[in-house]
Amino acid sequence: MKDSNSAEETLQTEDHGDKFIFRIRYPWRTLLAAKSLLFYALLLLSPALADMLKIPAFIFSTQYFSAAFAAFLILAWLDFRHFSRQQRKVKASLQQLWNSKRQLQQRAQTSASHTDKLKLFISDKLLEYMEYDEKYLHFKSIAAEVRHNGVISFDKVQSALTYAASHSLPDEQGNNALLYQQALVGMRYLWDLLDLSTTDNMALHIGANVSRCEELLFQAELQGSALSELPLVPTFDPQRALLDTLTLHLGVTLCDEQGNPEPAFLYDADALAQLSAQQDKPLLLTDSEGLYRIELQPCDELLGNANHIVLLLENLLRNAQFFATKRQYKSRFAPIAIRLWEAQQCLCVSIYNRGPHISDESREQIFQLGFSTRRAREHNGKGLGLYFAQQIVQGFDGDIGFDNIHNHSELYHLRIELAGGEVQNLNLEVTLNAAGEPQVCLADSNAGAAKQWELRAEKRLHSIEVSSRSNPQVARLTLAEGINQWFDPHNPAQPQWLISLSGRKADLLSFMPLDIRGVQFSVRLPTLNGRLDGVGAAGLEPDVDELGAGLRAPDDF
Amino acid sequence: MIKIFWVEDQSHWIDKFRALLERTDFAPGAEADLPEAEHNKLEVFKFSEAALARISQTDDADAPHIAILDASLNGNDDGGFSVSRALLKKWPALPIVFLSEHSGTGIEQKAFEQGVTQDFIAKHQRNIEGVLLWRMKALLRQSLTPAANKKSQLVSGELRIDLVSWEVWWKGQKLMNPANQARPLAPTPRKILRFLVEASPRPVTTLQMAEWLDADLEKFSYANYRQHIKTLRKSLALAHGDEEAFMNLCKAGQGIATFGAEGAYLWKAPA
Numbered sequence: 001m002k003d004s005n006s007a008e009e010t011l012q013t014e015d016h017g018d019k020f021i022f023r024i025r026y027p028w029r030t031l032l033a034a035k036s037l038l039f040y041a042l043l044l045l046s047p048a049l050a051d052m053l054k055i056p057a058f059i060f061s062t063q064y065f066s067a068a069f070a071a072f073l074i075l076a077w078l079d080f081r082h083f084s085r086q087q088r089k090v091k092a093s094l095q096q097l098w099n100s101k102r103q104l105q106q107r108a109q110t111s112a113s114h115t116d117k118l119k120l121f122i123s124d125k126l127l128e129y130m131e132y133d134e135k136y137l138h139f140k141s142i143a144a145e146v147r148h149n150g151v152i153s154f155d156k157v158q159s160a161l162t163y164a165a166s167h168s169l170p171d172e173q174g175n176n177a178l179l180y181q182q183a184l185v186g187m188r189y190l191w192d193l194l195d196l197s198t199t200d201n202m203a204l205h206i207g208a209n210v211s212r213c214e215e216l217l218f219q220a221e222l223q224g225s226a227l228s229e230l231p232l233v234p235t236f237d238p239q240r241a242l243l244d245t246l247t248l249h250l251g252v253t254l255c256d257e258q259g260n261p262e263p264a265f266l267y268d269a270d271a272l273a274q275l276s277a278q279q280d281k282p283l284l285l286t287d288s289e290g291l292y293r294i295e296l297q298p299c300d301e302l303l304g305n306a307n308h309i310v311l312l313l314e315n316l317l318r319n320a321q322f323f324a325t326k327r328q329y330k331s332r333f334a335p336i337a338i339r340l341w342e343a344q345q346c347l348c349v350s351i352y353n354r355g356p357h358i359s360d361e362s363r364e365q366i367f368q369l370g371f372s373t374r375r376a377r378e379h380n381g382k383g384l385g386l387y388f389a390q391q392i393v394q395g396f397d398g399d400i401g402f403d404n405i406h407n408h409s410e411l412y413h414l415r416i417e418l419a420g421g422e423v424q425n426l427n428l429e430v431t432l433n434a435a436g437e438p439q440v441c442l443a444d445s446n447a448g449a450a451k452q453w454e455l456r457a458e459k460r461l462h463s464i465e466v467s468s469r470s471n472p473q474v475a476r477l478t479l480a481e482g483i484n485q486w487f488d489p490h491n492p493a494q495p496q497w498l499i500s501l502s503g504r505k506a507d508l509l510s511f512m513p514l515d516i517r518g519v520q521f522s523v524r525l526p527t528l529n530g531r532l533d534g535v536g537a538a539g540l541e542p543d544v545d546e547l548g549a550g551l552r553a554p555d556d557f
Numbered sequence: 558m559i560k561i562f563w564v565e566d567q568s569h570w571i572d573k574f575r576a577l578l579e580r581t582d583f584a585p586g587a588e589a590d591l592p593e594a595e596h597n598k599l600e601v602f603k604f605s606e607a608a609l610a611r612i613s614q615t616d617d618a619d620a621p622h623i624a625i626l627d628a629s630l631n632g633n634d635d636g637g638f639s640v641s642r643a644l645l646k647k648w649p650a651l652p653i654v655f656l657s658e659h660s661g662t663g664i665e666q667k668a669f670e671q672g673v674t675q676d677f678i679a680k681h682q683r684n685i686e687g688v689l690l691w692r693m694k695a696l697l698r699q700s701l702t703p704a705a706n707k708k709s710q711l712v713s714g715e716l717r718i719d720l721v722s723w724e725v726w727w728k729g730q731k732l733m734n735p736a737n738q739a740r741p742l743a744p745t746p747r748k749i750l751r752f753l754v755e756a757s758p759r760p761v762t763t764l765q766m767a768e769w770l771d772a773d774l775e776k777f778s779y780a781n782y783r784q785h786i787k788t789l790r791k792s793l794a795l796a797h798g799d800e801e802a803f804m805n806l807c808k809a810g811q812g813i814a815t816f817g818a819e820g821a822y823l824w825k826a827p828a
Contacts, residue, residue: 147658151658152567154681155569155573155680155681156569191681195660198662199662207739214740214741218723218741218742222744222747230691231684231687231691232687397737533743
């Protein structure tokens with residue numbers, strides 16, 4: 001603590017906005033009082049001086065001295081108090097200044113560290129992208145080199161295979177050079193993959209190819225010539241493309257409806273088209289492993305390169321195959337259902353698999369490059385398949401989407417006819433448990449729901465009729481020798497129930513609701529006639545503007 | 558007999574196409590091969606430098622009828638481009654075909670962007686021989702058609718319809734599908750435009766158009782006719798450059814104009 005006398009100066013600070021003004025203030029009152037007191041004391045000690053100055057003697061009394069000393073102390077205290085106040089103010093101002101400086105410093109440090117982090121992040125990403133770009137460019141240049149050098153080899157192999165196929169004798173099955181044909185198909189597919197992999201924009205590349213084919217088609221239409229007269233057939237059969245994908249690229253052994261492997265019509269395009277067109281009901285195929293259920297309906301041809309559709313189907317089917325072979329997605333019915341049909345001049349293909357549902361969050365991302373429906377740890381989940389699929393579909397002016405397939409609660413009515421004409425009517429209620437799996441119990445009973453419901457018949461069963469609340473149409477199952485299980489005939493692709501007979505006398509009837517949860521991808525592409533009529537160019541959306549065409553005046557421009 | 562200027566650095570393709578190019582009769586409508594004495598004259602170069610030197614030394618009287626160029630020559634991606642530029646500088650109307658394995662890549666894009674070729678054919682495609690001859694015939698048709706039969710075009714003002722290839726041009730721009738400029742215009746609008754131009758200045762009603770198109774009257778209604786007219790107007794407007802200006806012309810009774818109240822339209826070449 002400083003004495004007021006020793007305080008030579010006082011700093012006064014005044015805050016004018018954001019600048020400080022320092023004013024020095026001397027303790028002049030105390031100094032003056034001290035000097036006066038000293039002079040008073042000098043007069044007290046030197047009476048001769050007082051006499052000479054003619055100061056009255058009563059002033060030198062003790063009371064007056066005490067009063068003068070007290071006045072000095074009061075002045076000194078006032079100055080000291082004022083000094084202390086100023087000191088506190090200055091300290092507070094300095095503290096404030098220091099604090100703000102420290103805050104600024106901290107902020108600067110934080111910003112600097114953020115900037116550093118940002119710089120680091122940007123440079124990392126930049127490096128990453130540069131690396132990716134370099135890799136990409138490197139890959140591109142290799143691919144272009146391979147393409148450049150490989151095209152001659154490709155042409156030689158293609159010419160040799162074409163020659164061999166046309167000059168070879170029929171084999172034991174009567175197929176003319178089937179192996180050569182398959183090798184040619186495989187070779188061209190390989191080439192088209194390389195061709196696509198070296199393009200900058202897959203959708204544009206395929207779109208340009210479709211446009212070239214469309215021009216050929218239009219020329220044939222305008223000049224009244226047949227497509228076969230053109231140097232290059234611009235169309236292909238989508239059924240054949242699907243079967244080629246399965247047999248040649250996925251290695252599936254296809255069977256007809258009766259389970260006979262590799263029926264002859266699979267290898268004869270004309271026979272397949274005739275069979276498909278002649279049948280009232282769709283052509284059904286399965287495979288030797290029981291993974292696929294394929295339903296083919298007659299459909300128009302498509303424009304463009306069949307191998308692009310093969311690549312699209314291969315990617316969707318490989319995805320489906322991945323889940324179908326996983327233990328947790330096994331089912332009692334074929335876990336992959338493929339359906340191909342034509343609607344409104346569009347080819348429609350749906351591919352159902354028993355895989356896990358796709359969340360709403362993933363809905364937008366599912367077709368993006370690098371996004372995979374499979375878990376990251378899995379070997380094949382590179383996120384390329386669905387991206388390719390979408391790019392190809394875009395090139396064909398089509399659309400692609402998916403639906404999650406759910407289980408549903410249902411009430412089934414069973415009418416069981418026993419030998420002798422005795423009839424039993426039963427209502428079975430199917431509910432879903434917490435995990436979303438279907439369970440069944442006898443309706444209006446206290447029995448708990450179970451995976452399957454069983455009935456021990458007292459007499460031999462004759463027939464069963466099944467209908468449900470949502471579909472009152474009756475499915476009649478006539479029990480015959482050798483058949484002991486029936487799937488829901490109303491939903492052959494995703495049967496919702498299975499009725500089976502077991503027991504020594506086939507007298508134990510069981511009804512099992514089936515878990516049909518899965519994902520169904522749907523693809524829609526304009527057909528040949530759709531192209532001629534202008535479907536696809538403007539997307540597949542209806543022309544809203546044209547809805548009121550009939551209401552307009554005839555001379556409306 | 559025609560003269561073909563061919564630059565190709567790989568012997569495989571020269572061996573593959575040489576006989577074919579020599580003996581094919583490119584005259585319009587010709588089916589049979591040329592007799593040996595009249596075989597086409599092929600000038601084949603393996604290096605762009607040799608081709609460039611030959612171009613500079615060739616007189617106009619000895620000019621080729623068509624050129625076939627490989628885009629990438631001996632590792633130089635610009636090899637074909639430089640030859641093409643030299644050819645076009647000397648003979649601007651010369652048809653040029655690029656025959657390359659770089660179809661669908663930046664090289665094809667660049668070739669069309671720089672206008673150095675009229676066609677870009679992929680070597681690795683199925684039936685390449687058939688495709689090459691067919692495209693060459695299409696390019697040579699104009700130059701080889703005898704003058705007497707040259708009336709293969711329908712011209713009305715700025716509109717030009719090629720009656721053989723059915724290509725339609727407005728102000729030098731080829732009419733394309735208005736919904737997607739990369740795709741060709743559908744056949745029915747092209748046919749409708751041709752009939753309108755042939756009937757001009759008379760209008761064509763829905764009934765007349767259906768008869769000319771040989772269309773099913775139950776299916777071809779005024780709504781179809783109107784839809785095709787709408788497509789045509791849009792396509793012409795896009796080729797016109799200023800969409801609104803062309804539509805205003807149509808509203809003012811020019812181009813494809815609406816006539817009367819019977820669902821009729823007429824073609825009147827804009828002044």
